[in-house]
Amino acid sequence: MFKKILFATSATEACDHAARVAFNMAKSYDAQICILHVLGVPTRGFSQVVLDVKTKEKVTLDDEYIAWVEEEIKVHYSKQIATVQNYEIKVVIGLPHREILRAARETAPDLIVMGGSTGDDEDSVYKKSMVGSTLQRVAKVAPCPLLVVNRPAASFWGGMSNVVFGTDFSKASDAAFRFALKLVKALDCELHIFHALDIGSMHLGRSMTQDEIESNLRESLRRIRGRYIPEMKDIPEYDFEVWEGIPYVEIVKYAREKHADLIIMAHHTQKASQEDTRLGSNIEQVIVRAGCPVISINR
Amino acid sequence: MPEGKFCNKKPVETEEELKALLGDTGGKQYYEEMKSLDVDQALLWKTIQNTLKSRMKTWLEICAHCGMCADSCFLYLINDQDPKQVPAYKIQSTLGEIVKRKGKVNNEFMRMVMETAWAKCTCCNRCGMYCPHGIDMGVMFGYLRGLCYQQGFVPWEMKIGAGMHRVYRAQMDVTDEDFVETFEWMVEEYEEDYPGLEVPVDKEGADILYTVNAREVKHYPEDLAEAAILFHLAGENWTVPTSGWEQTSLAMFAGDWAACKMQVEHVYAAMERLKPKRMVGTECGHAHRATVVEGPYWAGRSTGKPPVESIHYVEWLAEALREGKLKIDPSKRLKKPVTLQDSCNYVRNNGLKDITREIMSYIVEPGYFKEMSPNREHNYCCGGGGGFNGIGLFRPQRNKALITKRDQILNVGAEMVIAPCHNCWDAIRDLEEEYKIGIKWSFLKPLVISMVEIPEHLKLQE
Amino acid sequence: MYDFLTGPMFWLSLGICLIGMLVRFVLYFRGLSWQLDRVAYKAYPFQGFKGAVNSIVKWLIPFGTYGWRKQPFMTVIFFGFHIGAVLVPLFLLAHNLFLKEKIGLSLPTLNPLIADVLTWTVIVSAIFLALRRIALPEVRILTTWYDYVILLLAVAPFITGLVARYELGSYTSWLTVHILCGEALLIAAPFTKLSHIVLFFASRAQLGMDYGIKRGGMKGKGMAW
Incomplete structure (x- = not known):
């Protein structure tokens, strides 16, 4: 099911949980794993200075430095690398989301694995050139499913028994559903379809009556059935099931109740949120909060 | 050792040489070799005799040493009014001295000249506006850079930059294939959001030929997508050339006039091949200056114009907004204090001062647009112009230079700086990184996309 | 002596000055190169002319440009010096009487009181110009002995003329010195920085054409000098 995995990493602790999942998967599917590390974009297109991801010091880009970074990565993941057959380390220069997408386009992996947000780090070495986190931007247009592991509790890809598929009935959700179906068949596990009825911010500031809520719930169940x-x-x-509430909270609650090993959702926000990048869409909130890995699909 | 392996009088001509030069980390060996590089005094003097004609000769001669240029120079002001930063002093003690000594200057002198030409002047041309005699020291420093380049006394990154244009006809190692492929990739990424979005490649007779900055291809391809989206929404008949798409010219910063000519002729060839009605360049200042303002002269065009009418992105955008090709949703206009960075290269040097303000009037809620002081053609350089941004050796001086812009922004109380110029955008990004004043900065394209109304027939059908 | 100075020497110095200046002016424009200067002078004569005139006129008006407004003290002493330096030699009554006698033509003349005031202004301004060179670090660093020589050369006829006018000491010997200084000035003008008497216009015109043709004169509303 996964022959080629692209693991995008900062090669720091922030990605260790994701690393565990990525290597676990590579091992169990005998997949090729490509470890991608992005150095910052040079301060000026034609200048050769970047900040080192770990030390945050200015370093001059050259082959020697890149080779050294490669070696560092190899050391960082030495144990895991030993467990896989086929791996490759790539160190590239640029904006993380762009280079991850570029690599995804070039190598056409079956899955991209990423760590969650490294937080709104004030002195991030990556130039904050535009709004939206790396994750948001990759999730939006990734050509293949994107698996995100944010919390340590989520760093597990073992015997899958429960997969939660969260839907909002969009076109992208249909694609996510097809992927979920395939996965569930391959892994021989249980599928839990879930929809959350948003009663929060929407509806022009007036709260829905209970009758409306219930009729909406019935309608949603009908849609799932159909x-x-x-x-x-x-x-x-x-x-x-269909629950009402704030969607991302409900999904996380539902997943916890079902002992989910994985959540699959669609990412279909049109644009990366301009104003507040931390709020983001439902799926980003789920990623941050869920106790299991989350797969995002956009097409 | 007169001629070094890396530091010499020969321009970089091949990919191998370029890679080798890049391999010299930070130009360590390069600058070491520069210390013993010979000055070809005969060549220097001969070049001056051939190219330093009445305009500059007179400038050097009649300078009244009045010092009125001092206050016009942001580098003088920011360096605690160091008299050695007075523009007239800077040029008299370098070019003036070389001419006086008939080219008989030594290595040490030339290294001082190099530092003055690249770390004490961004060729912003502001001093020229404050000299009663109309002496434009920025122009002379541009000329001086050419002399330095010819003698091999040029910052490492500049030599690489010029070499990139010679080898790839682009400021970075971006090939024609990379360009087309990246543009198509970007369109693929966005075509779901914008049905019908496409990138017409090499279409003859289009209304608009779009040219870019190679950096967009390399690091910020979203910019290409955004350009495509806006042309698409405006219903323009546009195209990009498979070759000749690079509008910038680091060769201009380096003073490599031969490479400037090669680069600009490459773009003109695309114009002549595809015969568009107009050429529109991206949001870049020096690219516009290189291709549209100075380029025609390098290419020997006595009209002083490129083969087809060529305009800056802000001119196209203002026109599209004015004529209603693009419509802004008034509720989405910027509602926070916004200021505008005037790029020296197309404002002071191409008069596009009002057109950018017209754009502001469309995209910023009335009352929220704040003018920096000074502004328009009197605006200060961003602090990183003329190649200053890219030279590692002079980074401390550059970071100091950024303070001017930082304080201008702080004084106006802006939360966002709109910088329709790659170089300014970089400098403002760097100043935020360096001094953390909590501002945002942006090109125009993403802002306009966030507030433009999508015509009914181009809307996404759910 | 007086006869020699007002006779052959007068014609000689005036000739050197006028011909020299004319030559410099012509050579300046002949030395302009559209390709080296990167300004298409010939392609846009009208825009170039407009830019040139604008560039000259604006700078001839006290406080007419950003540059002048930025440095009010300099502007006052600069114009204090130059207005007198141009008007007094040309329109002084005594000069025109001399001219009438020499060539039978004369220019309109200045009220003697105004002429006095202007001359004093020139001298006082010159003192301030010199002091400014000493006092301000950004001017001091630029200043060479040559600048003082030029200033002295320029102001000497005014000082001597004033001394003669107030008849301090021997009028005739001061007058001789005055004429000598004036003629030295005329002879020196084409060969020194004093050539800016005409090259100011040439250089300003060139930059005006540059801005008028290339740097946006055809795009914006022209330069706000």
Whole structure:
């Protein structure tokens, strides 16, 4: 199912949880893993100075430095590397999201694995050239599923028994559903379809009446039945639910209740949020909060 | 050792030489070799005799030593009014001295000249506006850089930059294939959001031929997508050339006039091949100056104009907004204190001062646009112009120079600086990094995209 | 002596000055190169002319430019010096009487009181110009002995003329010195920085053409000098 995995990493602790999952997967699927590390963009297009990711010191880019970084990465992941058959380390220069996408386009992996947000680090070595985090930007346009591991609790890819698929009935959600189906079949596990009815910010500031909520809930259940159930003939075990609330909170709660090992969701926000990059969309909130890895799919 | 392996009088002509030079970390060996590089005094004097004609000769001669240029120079002001930073002194003690000594100057002198030409002048041309005699020391420093380049006394990055243009016809190692491929990739990334989005490549007779800055291809390809989106939404008939798409010229900063000519002729060839009605360049200041303002002269065009009418992105954008090709949703206009960085290269040096303000009137909520002081053609350089941004050796001087712009921004109380120029954008980004004053900075394209109304027929159908 | 100075020497110095200046002016413009200067002078004569005139006129008006407004003290002493330096030699009554006698032509003349005031202003301004060179570090660093010589050369006829006018000491010997200084000035003008008497206009015109043609004169509303 996953023959080629692109693991994008800062090669620091922030990515260790993601590393565990990435290497676990590479091992269990016998996949090729490409470890991608992005150095910052040079201060000026044609100047050769970047900040070292670890020391935050200014270093001059040259082959020697790049080779040294490669070596560092090899050391950092030495144990994990020993467990996989086929690996490759790539060190490139540029803006992280752009270089991850570039690598994804060049190597066409089946899955991209990333760590969660490294936080709004004031002295991030990567130039904050535009709004939106690396994650947001990769998630938005990645050509393949994107697996994000944010919390240590999520750093596990072992025996999968419960997969949660969160839907908002968009086109992208359909794509996510197809992927979930495939995965569930391959892993032989349970599928939990979930939709959260947003009763928070929406609806012009007036709260919905309970009748409205309930009728919406019924409507959503009907949509799940009509849209997804017919395609799930050969899935032995599944269930589906619709809860009301703030979507990302409800999904995280639901996943916890179902002991989910993985959440699959669609990323289909049109534009990276301009004003507040921390708020982001539902999926980004789920990534930050979930106790398991999250796969984001946009097409 | 008169001629070094890296530091010599020969321009970089091949990819191998370029890679070798790049391999010399930080130009360590390069600058070491420079210390023993010979000055070809005969060549220097001959070149001066051939090229230093009445304009500059007169400038050097009639300078009244009145010092009125001092206050006009932001580098003089920011360096605690160091008399050695007075523009007239800077040029008289370098070019003036070389002429006086008929080219008989030594290595040490030339290294001093190099530092003066690249670390004490950004060729912003502001002093020329404050000299009663109309002596434009920025122009003379541009000329002096050419003499330095010819003698091999040029900052490492500048030699590389000029070499890039010679080898790749682009300021970075971006090939024609990379360019087209990246542009197509970007369009693919965005075509779901903007149905029908495309990048017409090498289309003959289009209304607009779009040219870019190689940095966009290399590091900021979103910019290409944004350009495509805006042309698409404005319903323009546009195209990009497969070759001749690079509008910038680091050769101009380096003083490598031969490379300047090669680069600009390459772009003109694309114009002649594709015969567009107009050429629109990206949001870059020096690129516009190189290709549109100075380029025609390097290419020997006596009209002083490129083969087809060529305009800066801000001119196209103002026109599109004015004529309603692009419509701004008034509720999405910027509602925070915004200021505008005037790029020396197309404001002081090409008069585009009002057109950028017209754009502001469309995209900023009335009352939120604040003018820096001074502004328009009197505005100070961002602090990183003329190649200053890119020279590692002179980074401390550059960082000091940024303070001028920092204080201008702080004084006006802006939260965002709109900088429709790559170089200014970089400098402002760097000053935020260096001094952390909590501002945002942006090109125009992403801002306009965030507030433009999408025409009904181009809307995404759910 | 007086006869020699007002006779052959007068014609000689005036000739050197006028011809020299003319030559310099012509050579200046002949030495302009559209390609080296990167200004298409010939392609846009009208825009060039407009730019040139604008560039000259603005700078001839006291406080007419940003540059002048930025340095009010300099502006006052600069114009104090130059207005007198141009008007007094040309329009002084005594000069025109002399001219009438020599060539039978004369220019309108200045009220003697105004002429006195202007002359004093020239001298006082010159003193301030010299003091400014000493006092301000940014001017001091530029200043060479040559600058003082030029200043002295320029102001000497005014000082001597004034001394003669107030008849301090021997009028005729001061007058002789005055004429000598004036003629020295005329002879020196084409060969020294004093050539700016005409080259100021040439250089300003050139930059005006540059801005008028290339640097945006055809795009914006022209330069705000």
